[in-house]
Amino acid sequence: MQTLPFRYRDQRLLLGERTLVMGILNTTPDSFSDGGEHAALDAAVAHAHRLVEQGADMLDIGGESTRPGAPAVPVEEEIRRTAPVIRELRRSLTVPISIDTTKAAVAAAALAAGADIVNDVSGLARDPDLPQVLRDWQAGCILMHMRGTPATMRSLTGYTDVVGEVCSALDDCLHQGMEQSGLDAEFFMLDPGIGFAKTAEQSAQLIAAIPRLRQLGRPVLMGPSRKSFIGHFLDQPDPRLRVWGTAGACAACALLQADVVRVHDVPEMRDAIRIADAIRPYLS
Numbered sequence: 001m002q003t004l005p006f007r008y009r010d011q012r013l014l015l016g017e018r019t020l021v022m023g024i025l026n027t028t029p030d031s032f033s034d035g036g037e038h039a040a041l042d043a044a045v046a047h048a049h050r051l052v053e054q055g056a057d058m059l060d061i062g063g064e065s066t067r068p069g070a071p072a073v074p075v076e077e078e079i080r081r082t083a084p085v086i087r088e089l090r091r092s093l094t095v096p097i098s099i100d101t102t103k104a105a106v107a108a109a110a111l112a113a114g115a116d117i118v119n120d121v122s123g124l125a126r127d128p129d130l131p132q133v134l135r136d137w138q139a140g141c142i143l144m145h146m147r148g149t150p151a152t153m154r155s156l157t158g159y160t161d162v163v164g165e166v167c168s169a170l171d172d173c174l175h176q177g178m179e180q181s182g183l184d185a186e187f188f189m190l191d192p193g194i195g196f197a198k199t200a201e202q203s204a205q206l207i208a209a210i211p212r213l214r215q216l217g218r219p220v221l222m223g224p225s226r227k228s229f230i231g232h233f234l235d236q237p238d239p240r241l242r243v244w245g246t247a248g249a250c251a252a253c254a255l256l257q258a259d260v261v262r263v264h265d266v267p268e269m270r271d272a273i274r275i276a277d278a279i280r281p282y283l284s
Helices: 041-053 075-090 102-114 130-137 162-181 200-208 211-215 228-234 241-256 266-282
Strands: 004-010 011-015 019-024 058-062 096-102 117-120 142-143 188-191 260-263
Touching: 004 096, 004 142, 004 211, 011 117, 019 041, 019 228, 019 266, 041 058, 041 075, 058 075, 075 096, 075 102, 096 102, 096 162, 102 130, 117 130, 130 162, 142 162, 162 188, 162 200, 162 211, 188 260, 228 241, 241 260, 241 266
Parallel strands: 019 058, 019 260, 058 096, 096 117, 117 142, 142 188
Antiparallel strands: 004 011
């Protein structure tokens, strides 16, 4: 199986031998499935430790909801929600920590607090200063495909060929990111943006297209956790009741050699992924 390198700061991971689990920590009051649960510093830190104890290989910390229709959060508030948590976690944890933000100032504050990676759902399209922050900190970066903003993305699902268009857009985004930041390709990971300006059927197509996405030469992160496409196929409106559906999606991602899967429910997804990883070498 092809391994792909991913760099951040002075670290270099070889991804592809198994699917890594990225645990989600939302310090927001309004995220779509866990808003308000970990908004306080002590609660956030305790939950992050719990995720790592349960098997998370990485953590992704966000202070602004990207659910459909979510309002923007001021820079100062987003920093207040995330930087103290990262600072506290960096004292006690060695796993890579990602900051989920589109804002250069938030990313800089998080990296100064000890984060390693910037997870930008806009694919570096929202803040022209963010590439310089990546360069200054030699930070890893996850580039996600998205059309519009959380407020508008539901109306932007018109594709002629969703897989081809997303692959092309991510390839362009990667090369622009390299040019703007001065970092080489190994500092970037790609995310097709499941559920972001995608219908349920389009999200399913993009999961099936993981091998094609990996042909772009970069590791692929998939974020199916509790999302509306699972609710669509299961007729389940409550995100908290989509755990088994998420496990099915994560197993499919692992079988198709996703490098990282970003999830809320770490122990359940870890087990589903481990079984899929055990089966994957025997696929013809």
